[in-house]
Amino acid sequence: MTSTIEPQVGAARKRKEDARLITGRTRWTDNIALPGMLHLAILRSPHASARIASIDVSAAKRRPGVVDVFSGADVRDIQGSLPCAWPVTEDIVHPVRPPLADGYVRHHGEAVAVVVARDRSAAIDALEDIEVEYEPLAPVLDLRAAYEDTGLVHPDKGTNKSYTWVFDSADAGTGSSVSDAAAEVTINRQYVQQRLIPAFMEPRSVVVDPGMGEYTIWSATQIPHILRVFYALLTGVPEHKIRVIAPDVGGGFGGKLQVTPEEMIAFLAAQRVGKPVKYTETRSDTMLSAHHGRDQLQDITLTATRDGTLTGIHVKLIANMGAYLGLVGPGVPILGAFMYNAIYKVPAYRFECVGVFTNTTITDAYRGAGRPEATYAIERAMDELAVELGMDPIELRRKNWIKAEEFPYTTVCGLVYDSGDYDAATDKALELFGYAELRAEQERRRASGDPVQLGLGVSTYTEMCGLAPSRILGALRYAAGGWESASVRVLPTGKVEVVTGTSPHGQGHVTAWSQIVADELGVAFEDVEVLHGDTRTSHKGLDTYGSRSLAVGGVALVEACRKVRDKARVIAAHMLECSPDDLEFTGGAFRVRGTPDAARTVADAAFAVFAAHDLPDGVEASLDADATFDPQTFSFPHGTHLCATEVDTETGHVRIRSYVAVDDVGRVVNPLIVEGQVHGGVAQGIAQALHEEAVYDAGGTLLTGSFVEYTIPSAADLPTIVSDRTETPATSNPLGVKGVGEAGAIAATPAVVNAIVDALRPYGVNDVPMPCTPERVWRAVKRGGVA
């Protein structure tokens, strides 16, 4: 029996996932139809802040086809409060967050009442007949006013401040004090991280089948395992009576990393009516109710010596939590706290963050979660420092970044960066970009007073990925760990089933995991099946977010494979009548050293185990293994992105002329997938720079409540990017991988805005607030007014 010997890791294998997705044979949650299934519609608050004086559901209940109608008051004793798993400080203010509003609504779109009906139309129609009497209250919307406690979101708490979280390198013993930093040059800037909406393409959907007290729940979620735990904790239904399935899930980007009101409401409805129920939101519901991202006010101060050596970074943040705390919402800015120093050697650092409530939809993880915000501020401020010093922005960075020979390097935050080569990535990017030629063109356009100015923007980023070492999460007061699990079982005919605790929703884990197993066990790529996203088959996992799946889950898979291989080695040795030590695993088989024709494969061992006629003493009749991997540290992918923009100073229109991304994500399992992740991440990063912003009006109504107003870019809005890689393997895990899911979204935003500002320097412009719409760019030119 021969096995494939072509290495699979590193090959651009086409995805196994595609066959279903390109032919429409998909398994979205909204496709599910169960016998007797009823449908939900949710009435949402039109007010940002109001007291609910009364709710009358009687007319709605009388409509044909309506089975049940209920509001928060009807489930007061059982609905509980939605969880926050990351209370970042001991004294965090953590208001109750009922799935259905009870007494008060605190943001536009908050769920108020629910109709359960025979079909979706009947449920939606009945919403019209629910009578709610609101007493509107003055909403707290402006983040700075909220910070000043001008009006209160939760009057019983007496403050809008949820928490204050501080890191100081002097206190931590990881550096000196910013107040002692040499400050020959000081740059102080304020940046606004506008509120974004993750806008995954598949609206969220949940089906709850209450069975006979054994609940099966399908949800369009990134976190089936975490969701199951919280269902058990919140409902009192024992965990082993709850099965959560994340079937095909249409994107997430952090936006489906949540335990949602709708998931709990569907559970309550199924319990009440004793039948399966489905809730599928409209896009308008998504925009109002699914959590938003970013929304921070940043104040960053850099100090440096005249020669351009950084001496200190001081960051003050106000982070908008929205009306309540989301699942990991308070922790999002804290993930950023460790990234403001980025790739730079800086002796002193202080970070202060205040989490603040407003009468808006909650904020929580969105692609990058804290790290894009941090990277934006430091990379924008580095450009300002370069201008102040009269240095090239890349040379300023080069002067301050960690050199390849200095790894492992302990940063001013106390993190140990294991590996990287910032010179290599940057040099490659500069070459692909044609930096010198573009600078020359920029000079020509400036000299000729061309109304279309050219700007060059750079962003050299790193991020902490592979969330995460459990003991560090514990120290940061996160409620759960950061390990991941994998199971590998070799079937009698040599095919392999893998169970992973990761929960992909577009990332291609089935393909990448198959490649890893093929190499580890010497089986064919096609002979590996990857099972995920169902707590019955995959009982143990911590799901997919934070660029963790490969760097943690992939490593767990390698460890499980190696346990299987160790078992197979013993069996192969027995079959070959030699010592296991005489065998080497090469070319997909165990071979006797010096006699390579004497060989047995893992498949041979699997059949021997199945027959069990002649197993060595003490060897059990199975070829399975489980592994759980808990990383000792984070992984630190990095890269250099360069953007050239043509900015029309007369219309404010920005055209991205060229974009180069050179990323170092460590060892690459599948270059096709990695490139796709970079493309998509860069697109979302560009979207923050140029296109997207969630906007509330003065009364707290979300104005960007659909894709008409919330303008995610189309194909016509985006450039073709040039992407390439350097490869510095991580030393912190046996795969050498670092993670790629968030990189593009982190790097692109500052690269684009730096390019726009660079184009407009001759006009006296040193910032354009995001998104840099034509109007804002035009206003910046007019206000700058040097020309």
Add this chain to the structure above:
Amino acid sequence: MSSSHRVRVSVDVDGTRYVDDVEPRTLLVHHLREQLGKVGTVVGCDTSNCGSCTVLMGSADGAQHSVKSCSVLAVQADGASVTTVEGLAGPGGELHAVQQAFHELHALQCGFCTPGMIMSAVDLLRDNPDPSDAEVREGLSGNLCRCTGYQNIVRAVQSAAAALRAQAELPEEATV
């Protein structure tokens, strides 16, 4: 609004004729998904922006063009012929050139926009068999994707265009 009034609709979908009584307000996409079980076609928004629900529609014997099936009432499809992503592959399951190219060039990640994106691309290439990249980007601007940044979608559409042009140049008897 009464839900009792119903209108008879006869529509050919992916080669099968369906006759149903529907509420006049029923959107074609809901008719496809909820009555006909054509759940390969999906709903991504409620404002006709995302294009996830795109199908091909034409008169029973005429040419089909892409429509957003959320913007067509089921009653408007009476007598029409509709092709969804489920009916695009050949009778033996051989993939359409656009489907094949999406797979080859990694033009999908989560895959939710993919049915609509593929159907729009099929229509685009029928209208313009040799588009520029800019024409592809413009032609697909009614279909939103959040995962790919569109780069591989554009590559896939160009690859499919080349394959379809090569196919069209073959002699008649060779094309089946």
